[in-house]
Amino acid sequence: MHLDQSILSLIVFTPLVGAVVLALLPDRGKLQPAAALIVTLLTFLFTLHLPAHWHSIPAGTYNFELDRVWIASPNIHYHVGVDGLSMWLLVLSGLLAPLGVLASWNAIASRRKLFYTLFLLQQVSMLGVFVSLDLFLYYAFWEMALVPMTILIATFGRTDNRRRAALKYFLYAFIPSALLLVGMLWIYNGTHTFDVPTLTYLAATHQIPGSAQALWLASLAFLIAFAVKVPVFPLHGWLSEGIQEAPTAAVMVLAGKLGLYSILRFSFGIFPEQSHRIAPLMIALGAIGIVYGALLAYLQNDLKKLAAYSTLGHLSFITLGIFTFTAMGVDGGMYQILNHGISGGALFLLMGLLYERYGTYDMRALGGLAKVLPWIVTMFVITALSNVGLPMLNSFVGEFLILAGSMRTAFSAHAVLWCVIATTGVILSAAYLLSMIQRVFYGALGTRSREVQPIDLNLREHVTLWPLMILFLAMGIGSTYWMRSLHPLATAYSSAADVPPLKNPIVHVEAETYVPVNGGQR
Amino acid sequence: MNPNYLWLIPVLPFAGFLINGTLGRKLARPAVAGIALLFTAIPALLVAWLWSTMLSTGALTMSVTSRSWITVPGFHVNFAFAVDHLTLIMLAVVTGVGFLIHIYSAGYMAHEEGYWRFFAYLNLFMFFMLVLVLAANFLLLFVGWEGVGLASYLLIGFYFTKDSAANAGKKAFVVNRIGDFGFLLAMFLIIAHFGSLSFGDVFAAVNAHPAWQGGFLTAIALLLLVGAAGKSAQLPLYVWLPDAMEGPTPVSALIHAATMVTAGVYMVCRTHVIFDRSPLALSVVAIIGAATAIFAATIGMVQHDIKRVLAYSTVSQLGYMFLGCGVAAYSAAVFHLMTHAFFKALLFLAAGSVIHALSGEQDMRLMGGLKKRIPVTYWTMTAGVIAIAGIPPLAGFFSKDEILYRTFAFEANPMLGKLLWAVGLLTAGLTSFYMFRLWYKTFAGEERFDEAHLGQAHAVVHADEHPAGHDEGQDTSHQGHHGVHESPWIMLAPLCILALLSIIGGWIGIPQALGGSNHFEHFLDPVFAATTHAENAVNADQVSHSMELVLAAVSVLVALIGWFVARIFYLKKPGTLGARFGNSALYKLVANKYWVDEAYDATIVQPTVIGSRILLWGFVENVLVNGSGFVSAAITRLFASVTRKMQSGNIRSYAGWLAVGAAIILIAMTASALHIH
Amino acid sequence: MALALFIIFGVLCVAGALNLLFQRHPINSALSLVVVMMALAVIYWTLGAEFLAAAQVIVYSGAIMVLFTFVIMLLNAGEEERTTGSKAAYFVGIPGVAGIIALLTYIFLHEKAALGYARLGGSLDTATSNISEISRVLFTDLLLPFEVTSILILVAILGAVVLARREQ
């Protein structure tokens, strides 16, 4: 079999083999993290094959496809393949995994075997979700993602509240998943296929049997399951506690990617009209979520809680963007998924570093660290700026496109209002992130920061953080490199909707050359 | 000059930032300063080359476009720079003044901890500021716009161990973000209406449709104005600038006087095509400008901190520039922008020199009589004070007078024009008053400082500014730093150059009425042609040169009155004014800056915070969001309490249930099968 | 003739099974199970499954039941104690069982004609013998599963050893 066909399976199952190997290796010294690092790096290496051998493809088709019958009846296939979005999500997950292992190097001091085995299993399921083109296969990975994460939170949580947080996470994710399963089976009952490209085609040509009411309910079943996983305001009840408890490596992949990807691939793909129908609500929830997340983040004294609400705010941006169904909004939203992965990931990594040193996330006990930890503060400020959406850094491109798209969307009667509300997010996010920087790093030394001998970044931590810092800048300046493979999907979703023509057709001038008015008449 | 060299102008300071930012900690101080200066000097030379190229070839524009920055289907933004005459002036101001201030900083900051950090930030600022002025589209302009805000944040918070500095930095960034909010919305509207962010595309589209008046263009213009007001510290967003004085003085000179804060003016001028179509927006610009000018001037009159006086003066002068923009006298506004850059940078640097001489003392009540002690600083500052007061033939007179004259002659709305002119004139008098007040209190009269204990009141600051151990072999003039001392020449040289510029800088814009030929305005004609030609044609007919002369005489008179009042109260009879008005309500109102900060805090910040704490956190988050979780958990538990009885743990009971289940399924299947038959 | 064989051995089966149910000593139950299995072997034979009939005797009666007997004797299992077990087993399970049996009987009798009849002796309408047919399929088409079962048995043996080993 040619490598291009087997590469996706290789990517997904390398961590699985790794997990088995780790389970067999003894839990001695740094053997487990070292082995996990090798496995995750290998996986990352494999994911890099994808952009290197990428072929430009139209929407609805996939690269690196492999389709084998898995179970003949019911008609379930092992069908994997990636388009631009899932390719970059694979690369992103591939990148975050070794960083997560490095971040856990010392942070996880006991039961390493359990931790890294679960971590790799989590990785398998996440990668599996991104490559699956068969609903059933997808669902298997989707549900599988739940278990290792729940155990990770329940076992390696920070406080005594970890069981409760894990249970909450599990219930929040699991119950809507049951709805998803019902929806899936209903679809299968009508179409006798789980194949996503086929279903997308059927949906686009209105061939999915069922009454409008039934399709609407099925689309809701899908959307609710995904929206909880994102999470979309107000379904974020699990997020705060989950983020507080989960160890750094797990929290980096806890929210966002899976749910948003699923909305884009399945909700939009299989239920285009129903998604358009619910778009006004989702746009409103997105805009409200942005402001809500930012305001609550401002109130927090605990770094992790702050990060949790900040995450809610950032994910709401993406929700807003993709539900505008404009090329700008969807493109920006997809790009922002990647950006949030690295910006949010970096923020959690840095908070984890502080916790390793100071044993607290309480900002009231920290303070004045800038003087003693110059490298950490530099990284923290850069990361905060990336999260704030400073131009030239990654998040700006995504947020700008999302907001610009939200102004133009045809799917909300009050698009301008929601756009204005969402844009206040840029003020509020600056307010809470800079307050955080100030409280942790500036001013006089806090109670806790006085007690502990300051240790700046060591080599391992430098290695962990620098790739992200470089990506901030690279993704801020060279966004076209990433976005060109996202365009087909964005075009597909936006052209499906009726985008109004420009209100004022532009007079074409030679692009980007600034010609002064009446120039030359001196 | 090859247009591709334009890239070098901003990129070089960025390289300086990267080098100093990553390696600076390990480099010697001269090396750090050398790198920073080198990477500022080369762009300055490049700008000079650019000037000579464009003047010699007569080219009106030069532009360069790189690959795409953001592309989505149906919309794209490139990295593109464009230079026209407006940009040339801005470039000259930014690189020239910027370079001088870099030199000054090398001396001023010599003893500071974090020397490398300071220069890295300064270079970063240069990078963003140059991107801002070179940008050929709104988005790249916004990059510079946000970037200078960032640099400003970092530099204001340079002494981050001081809470006040950290707060000021945060305040500056957040208030700027409010402005950016408007700017962003303006860009979204532009995208929605024009589908492009390129200046060329947008302005051409506007010019091609003379029918577009007001309407969405007003909305765009007003939103842009929000952005400009944030950046240029206009009402109601001026509050961050006075606090920004927490930063080192060179920063105040460069960022908060000469360059960054004028970005709003530059932006309004750059987008004048849009503003021209909206008389309403223009009037708002003018009103805000005039209001800010007089508002800040009144506060400036009663401040005691030398840098704060200058800060309010900056806000006030920026108000003048907005006033100029608002009456469509863009070239006058840019003219004032340039002269203001010279004399305000000079004033700040001189103030820095004074502060340096007094080892960190900023309170004017503890100064006085410094004329003899620091003569170079005294003379250069004098030039600056006269320039800002608007007394000919120094630079400030010409530019300010031009704005006032054009306001008076404002064609579109003569009543408003006259009113704003009166306000502007009053402000001119106030400006003259508070600047001479500053001058007298600092340099004249008796010495009110305690030379033996200089700097002790600022021990905290000093711990940061002057780290223990002067064993680094600095130049000798710093050794006697406990007495009043003149600054080293590395600081005085920029002062002298700027003083010279403050004196002669206005001569390039002498209006025809005064026998000049107004080179400056003609130089900018290609940029503002559409507006100024029309206006000029009308003005030339309606307002004669004699009228212009009369107005100039009036404004000089007002400035002189301001001077004499200050002379009476601060030189001849010091203390009398304070004795009479010190306890009046009006004085308290002004001295407390009209309680604007407190009002904002009480009406916006606190309600938001308290509202979110009670309503969002207390109710929505913990009752609705988490509550729904509890409710569903309770329901689950209810069902569970029933079903758990079946989980007896007895294998045989499980088997029993299994059998029942199987039987039920079998029966159901059979029933349906038989039913079908 | 065939019907007679079926009735004799069918009754033997049911009787053995009921005996298993009613005997209270496990060894008696085990022996009655042997009876059931032997009878079943004959019934297999009547259905033309000669190989399975032999395997039934060898594997079940010969191996598995011997193992059971050994364990019973090893553990010295006595008579069943009378304990009150699960009520659910009696009050829910027994009616369930009765339901299943009644239902299945009804269905099978209902579909009697459709199910057809068994002919004694050669059954599969093939020239080859039953054993060679089984071996052909087993060693060609189903070779892999067949080999996998050997691994299964190996694992089972290892598992049994591990489980039954006395804790150190």
Place this chain on the structure above:
Amino acid sequence: MVPIAYYLILAAVLFSIGIGSFLIKRNIITIFMSIELMLNAVNLTFVAFAHQWKLIHGQIFVFFVMVVAAAEAAVGLAIIIAIFRTRQTLNVDNINLMKN
């Protein structure tokens, strides 16, 4: 000529007696035997249907069931021994590890 249905009814009866025995018996070994009984009942249906459809695969399935049953018996009896060793009883009502 015996109707296949009779074989199936015999299998159903045996299976039900197996279930009943599973439910009633308390000795864990007897319970295990009733499982074997049920397996045999299922085997009988396989063979009967194999005869009806004239397909050898039913018989082969039985063969595999036997293999599995043998393995199961080995492991199951080992488990019984292990349980007896720790609990000193064979009565399932006294073995309630599953109830906390």
